[in-house]
Amino acid sequence: MTSVAEPDGKAGAMTRRLPLAARRELDWIGIPLIAAVGLAAYWLLPDDLALLTRIAASALFVLSLDLVLGYGGIATLGQAAMFGTGAYAAGILAVNWNNDPFAMLAVGGLAGGLIALATGALILHARGLTLLMLTIAVAQIVQEVANKARDWTGGSDGLSGIDPAPVLGMFRFDMFGHTSYLFALAVLVVGLAVARRIVRSPFGLACRGVKEDPLRISAIGGSPKSYLVALYAVAGVFAGVAGALTAVTSGIVGLDSTGFSWSAEALVMLVLGGTGRLYGAVIGTAAFMGVHHILAANDPYHWMAFIGLFLIGIVLFLPGGIVSVAERLGGLRRGKEGGA
Numbered sequence: 001m002t003s004v005a006e007p008d009g010k011a012g013a014m015t016r017r018l019p020l021a022a023r024r025e026l027d028w029i030g031i032p033l034i035a036a037v038g039l040a041a042y043w044l045l046p047d048d049l050a051l052l053t054r055i056a057a058s059a060l061f062v063l064s065l066d067l068v069l070g071y072g073g074i075a076t077l078g079q080a081a082m083f084g085t086g087a088y089a090a091g092i093l094a095v096n097w098n099n100d101p102f103a104m105l106a107v108g109g110l111a112g113g114l115i116a117l118a119t120g121a122l123i124l125h126a127r128g129l130t131l132l133m134l135t136i137a138v139a140q141i142v143q144e145v146a147n148k149a150r151d152w153t154g155g156s157d158g159l160s161g162i163d164p165a166p167v168l169g170m171f172r173f174d175m176f177g178h179t180s181y182l183f184a185l186a187v188l189v190v191g192l193a194v195a196r197r198i199v200r201s202p203f204g205l206a207c208r209g210v211k212e213d214p215l216r217i218s219a220i221g222g223s224p225k226s227y228l229v230a231l232y233a234v235a236g237v238f239a240g241v242a243g244a245l246t247a248v249t250s251g252i253v254g255l256d257s258t259g260f261s262w263s264a265e266a267l268v269m270l271v272l273g274g275t276g277r278l279y280g281a282v283i284g285t286a287a288f289m290g291v292h293h294i295l296a297a298n299d300p301y302h303w304m305a306f307i308g309l310f311l312i313g314i315v316l317f318l319p320g321g322i323v324s325v326a327e328r329l330g331g332l333r334r335g336k337e338g339g340a
Contacts, residue, residue, distance in 0.1 A: 086240025112240015274321025
């Protein structure tokens, strides 16, 4: 009896470890795979570089949301506040003082991080629906400030005239979007690498601990709120850089960059791809914006209905998001190898 039960126990343990092993495998190959697919898209879809650039910049923004929601458990519908702040800061810098694209990214990230740090320290004592409402209120305040500061932001007309300098003094931003897309892809890949480093660090593990059991973190001497505020600020930096990247590649910043709808769309993209996985942000953004582009081009009047059906199907049949398909396939492959 014992000799029979022991293999069954080992097999059961091995089966339980398959999804985790597949996720780790995907974690290792994720960044090179995204870079390779992005470069392939550059050659295969030369007429859609503007769309691909928007996808890359949006994916970085959704990645920032994954940091706070997927790894910190912070429910927010106001992430656009940091995105818009970074976009406006980068645009104002370019129009008035320095149009170097790397300086714009740095200022945008700093602005996004500072607004996240300041607001996070005030609102992260709340939980649940109260916190959700406070994040929306912050985004509304930022949008109203941007609307009233017309001399700097252009108000409802938007901030235009952003003309970034050539990247490294050599690569100009042309009207076809070649430099814009490659620049956005490079920033996204670097952002993914930095984010992966953060979530694997002791700080990232502590934030996961706060999400799972804040009382235990308090019991061992940690401060759950301090960890969450720090993570919120880090995610604000990512969102600010994403906003600055949009300003660099599009040349304009509008009030919609701080709007509620942009935060809500980012949340939909994250759920679509899969929360708490980093790469789900990229996959969900590409899927949502790609399907949106195709359906809107073919049926400009009823495409929203198809988008809704698509989202319902993903939530019902892939509750872990699209990225969970790759994890399941990896788990099945490992299971076959183990069985063999």
